[in-house]
Amino acid sequence: MTDTDTDDVLLVRGGTPLEGEITVRGAKNLVPKAMVAALLGSGPSRLRNVPDIRDVRVVRGLLQLHGVTVRAGEEDGELVMDPSRVESAHVADIDAHAGSSRIPILFCGPLLHRLGHAFIPGLGGCDIGGRPVDFHFDVLRKFGARIDKRADGQYLEAPQRLQGCKIRLPYPSVGATEQVLLTAVLAEGLTELTNAAVEPEIEDLICVLQKMGAIISMDTDRTIRITGVDHLDGYTHRALPDRLESASWASAALATGGDILVRGAAQREMMTFLNVYRKVGGAFEVTDGGIRFRHPGGPLNSIALETDVHPGFQTDWQQPLVVALTQATGLSIVHETVYESRLGFTEALNQMGARIQLYRECLGGTPCRFGRRNFLHSAVVSGPTRLQGGELVIPDLRGGFSYLIAALAAEGTSRVHGIDLINRGYENFMEKLGRLGAKVERP
Numbered sequence: 001m002t003d004t005d006t007d008d009v010l011l012v013r014g015g016t017p018l019e020g021e022i023t024v025r026g027a028k029n030l031v032p033k034a035m036v037a038a039l040l041g042s043g044p045s046r047l048r049n050v051p052d053i054r055d056v057r058v059v060r061g062l063l064q065l066h067g068v069t070v071r072a073g074e075e076d077g078e079l080v081m082d083p084s085r086v087e088s089a090h091v092a093d094i095d096a097h098a099g100s101s102r103i104p105i106l107f108c109g110p111l112l113h114r115l116g117h118a119f120i121p122g123l124g125g126c127d128i129g130g131r132p133v134d135f136h137f138d139v140l141r142k143f144g145a146r147i148d149k150r151a152d153g154q155y156l157e158a159p160q161r162l163q164g165c166k167i168r169l170p171y172p173s174v175g176a177t178e179q180v181l182l183t184a185v186l187a188e189g190l191t192e193l194t195n196a197a198v199e200p201e202i203e204d205l206i207c208v209l210q211k212m213g214a215i216i217s218m219d220t221d222r223t224i225r226i227t228g229v230d231h232l233d234g235y236t237h238r239a240l241p242d243r244l245e246s247a248s249w250a251s252a253a254l255a256t257g258g259d260i261l262v263r264g265a266a267q268r269e270m271m272t273f274l275n276v277y278r279k280v281g282g283a284f285e286v287t288d289g290g291i292r293f294r295h296p297g298g299p300l301n302s303i304a305l306e307t308d309v310h311p312g313f314q315t316d317w318q319q320p321l322v323v324a325l326t327q328a329t330g331l332s333i334v335h336e337t338v339y340e341s342r343l344g345f346t347e348a349l350n351q352m353g354a355r356i357q358l359y360r361e362c363l364g365g366t367p368c369r370f371g372r373r374n375f376l377h378s379a380v381v382s383g384p385t386r387l388q389g390g391e392l393v394i395p396d397l398r399g400g401f402s403y404l405i406a407a408l409a410a411e412g413t414s415r416v417h418g419i420d421l422i423n424r425g426y427e428n429f430m431e432k433l434g435r436l437g438a439k440v441e442r443p
Contacts, residue, residue, distance in 0.1 A: 010419040010430075012407035013439035014389055017295070018258035022432040024246050024265060025051040025077055026239025028425040030201040032059040032103045033178050034208045034239060038081040039068065039110035040186060041212055045234040048078045051242070051427035061097045062104060065089035066111070081234075086114045091152060095121040102175070105136050109183030112145055112158040121153040135169065135176035142167055143183050143191075164189035164228050171369070172197040172222060172309045181205060184226035185214040191226040198222055199310040200269040204240045211235040243269040244316040245426055248401050250293035251320035254282045255327060255409040259294035260436060267291065273317050279303050280321075280328060302330035302383065306364040307338050315339055319402040322346065323409065325381045326354040332381040335364030340375040345399035352390050352410055355382040386411060394418035397425045404429075408438055415443070 026049040036059065038045040050056060060070050060079070067087035073080045094104065104120055111118035137147050137154065143162040148155040164187045169176055177197040184191035196202075198218065206216050206224075212235045215227040246265035253260040254277070267274065267286045274284060277293070281300040285292045302325070307315040315338035325332040326349065336342050346356040356379055362371040363378035370377045389412030394400035400422045407414035422429055433440050 008418055008420045009443055010404075010416045011441050011443050012389070012404065012414045012416055014387070014408050014410035014412060014414065016408070016437060016439055017256045018252050018260055018408065018436040018438060020436045021261035021263060022249060022435055023263040023290075024242045024249075025049050025427060027201050027204070027242040027244070028053060028055055029174070029199070029244065030204050031056055031239050033106060033182075033201070033205050034237060035059045035063060035079070035081065036103070036106045036110060037182060037205065037208050037212070038234065039063070039066070039083050039086065039107070039114060040182070040232045041083055041234040042231060043084070043234040044080055044082040046073055046078060046080050046236040048073070048075065048236075048238040049241070050077045050079050050239065053427050054424045055103060058097060059103055062089075062094065062107065065093050065097060066107075083114075086111075088115060088117070089119075091119055091121070094119060095152065105133060105175070106178055106182055108136070108140055108145070108156055109143070109162075109179060112140075112156060112162060112183070113186045116158050118156045119153055120156070135173050136179045139167060139176055139179050140183065143187055162187040164191040164226070166192045168194045169196065171195070174199055174202065177202055177224070178205060181209060181216070181224070181226065184228060185209050185212075185216070185232065186230075187228040189228055191228065193224045193226070194222065196222050196224045197309060200240060200243065208235050208237050211237060240269065241266050243273070244314065244398075246270060246291065247273045247314075247317045248320045248398070248405075248426070250277060250282065250284070250291075251324045252405045252408065253293040254280065254295050254300070254324040255405050257295045258436070259292070261287075261290060261292045263290035265291040272311060272313050276303065276305060276313060276321070280324065282324075300324065300328035300384070302328045302332040302381075304333040304364070306335040306366045308366055309338065315342060316398050318342065319345055319398045320405055322356070322379070322381060323349065323402050323405045325383060326356070326387065327384045327409070328381070329384055332383070333363050334379040334381065335362060335366065335368070336377045336379075337364075337366050337368045337370070340370045340373070340377050342399075343376060343379050345395055345402060346379060348390070348392050348403060349387075349406055352387045352406055353385050354387060355385055356380070357382075388412055389414035392416045394421050397421060401426060401429075
C-alpha cells in the first residue's frame with residue numbers, strides 16, 4: 001500500500017452518531033445464486049430487489065459469457081435473464097471474471113445439465129477461514145460428474161444425465177447445500193441431502209426453484225429431498241432482504257450512539273440478532289417498512305455470544321457487533337464456531353484502543369470444530385474503551401465494514417485502506433453513509 005493508492009482509501013472523521021434512514025435491498029447471499037438458477041430454465045427469469053453490488057456484476061458477466069442475455073427490467077432493481085442460447089465460454093474470459101468471487105463453482109450443476117461440461121477456475125472470496133471446495137466436487141461426483149483437475153482449474157463432464165443420490169454433509173455448509181439444490185433439480189430420480197444448511201437464503205432459493213417447477217421438501221431435521229424433473233421454466237421472484245447488511249447498520253447505530261431506520265429490514269429473518277441486540281442494550285422498533293435501530297442512552301451490557309449456523313447467531317453478524325461490544329461495560333465473551341480465522345480483525349481494533357484477547361480454547365458450550373486445532377477462535381472483549389482513529393487495512397467484507405464502524409465510533413481521523421472490498425456486499429454504502437451524517441471523504 002502506497003500513498004498514491006488513494007482511489008481505494010477513505011478518510012473517516014469519527015465521533016459523530018449515525019442518524020437517518022437507509023434502504024437495504026435483496027440479500028447478497030441469495031441474489032447471485034438465484035441468478036445462477038436462471039441457467040436451469042427454458043425461458044426468461046425475472047429477479048427483483050437486486051442490489052448493485054460487485055458479486056451481482058460478477059455473476060451477470062459470467063452469465064453473459066455463457067450466452068445468457070441479461071438486461072434491466074421495468075422496475076428499479078429488476079433483472080431479466082434469458083438462457084435460451086447457453087453456450088461454452090472461453091477459459092481465459094471465465095478466469096478474468098471469476099477471480100474475485102466464489103460464486104462460479106455454483107455454475108457447475110446448471111452447466112453440466114445444459115452443456116454436458118463446465119470449467120471452474122481458481123476461486124477467490126474473503127479470507128476468513130476454510131471454505132473447502134472439496135465439498136462441492138465430492139457432491140458433483142456423487143451425481144455422476146467426472147472432474148479433471150488441471151493447472152488452470154477444474155474441468156467437469158457429464159457424459160450421461162446426472163443421477164440423484166444420497167448425500168450427508170459433514171457440516172451444514174451453505175455453499176454445498178446450494179450446489180446440491182442447483183444440481184439435483186434436473187438430475188434423474190430422488191436426491192436426499194442430510195445435515196443441510198437451512199438459512200433463510202436457502203429457503204428463498206428453494207422458493208425460486210419451486211417456481212421454476214422443481215419438487216423440493218424440507219424436513220425439520222435438516223433433511224432436504226429433491227425429486228428430479230425433466231424440465232424447468234423461468235421464474236419471477238422478489239429476493240428477500242439482506243439481513244446481514246441490516247444487522248451491520250444496526251451495529252453501527254449502537255457503536256456510534258446513533259439512530260438508524262433500515263428500510264427493507266425484516267424481523268423474521270433477524271429474530272436471533274434482535275434478541276442479542278436487545279440484551280446488549282440496543283433498542284429497536286419494527287415498522288411496516290423496516291426496523292429502526294438506536295442506542296437508547298446509558299451504558300451497554302456485556303454478553304456471552306456464540307456464532308452458529310441458522311437458526312443460531314450468524315457469523316456475519318459477529319464482526320460488526322464486536323465493535324459495539326468494545327463500548328459495553330464489563331467482559332463480553334465471543335465464541336466463533338463457523339470460520340476459524342474470523343476473529344483476526346480484532347488486532348486492528350486493539351491498535352485503536354480496544355481491549356480484546358483471543359484464545360484457542362472454546363469459550364462456550366456449543367460443540368466446535370476448532371477447539372483442538374490451535375485456532376484463535378474465542379475472544380474476550382473488555383469495555384468500555386475509547387477508540388482512537390488509525391490506519392486500517394480491510395481484511396474481508398464483514399471485517400471491512402466493522403473497521404468502518406470502528407473508525408466512525410473513534411475519536412479523530414482514520415485512513416481506511418481497501419474500501420472497495422465493501423462494495424462486494426454493501427450497495428451504495430458511501431451514499432448511505434452520507435445520508436446518515438458520517439464525515440467521510442476520499443483523500
